[in-house]
Amino acid sequence: MADHLTLDFCEVHLYDNYMVVTVNTGENISLEYHHVLQGIADTHFKDTPFVYITHRINSYSVDPSVYAETSKIKNLVGFCVVSKNYMAKSAAKIEQLFLDKPFEIFDTLPEAIEWSKTITK
Template structure:
């Protein structure tokens, strides 16, 4: 891990090819949070491809419109959702319809990391 960033709505673990984000319990993820993501990507992934991995260990909601803005991050090569929770996986399948880049759902974090590494190296 390169760095651990803590915000009032999430914790971000920065790695060389991907970022792992754990949202806090009960948060409603709104488009304004993309400003934080863009700042982080500009700082750690300037002109470098990366994958966003959301590790859904807590219960929270996502405004699907957020994906239209997230997809505009040019060097973002893919988006992964990690959860063992059935409801979170169903929600992720709906969210996937709003995102026009590779978007996968995984049960285990290590599976998502392997996918992210392959995706970054193939681009």
């Protein structure tokens, strides 16, 4: 069973080895929001390796400086974007350049979850 959190800017679902975040339409993910999400991950996962899955069903932006901070999370072993939207996938390809962790792009959430299981073993 997953833990579920509703924040002002997103929905978070926490599982044993991954978290799924769905950001609200029109948000800008800043360092402030990053620190909120990192705090949740630190509390939930502690030292357990995990994957961050962003389910991009809404349109929003990400401050590129967030990725430098995200790369510093020691137990974050992978990051992936789930979207069928061409523009969201194009943005994710650029975002890959800023993150120093394995980064994948998938069409469906089940694909992302399967990938997360392979790298958290």
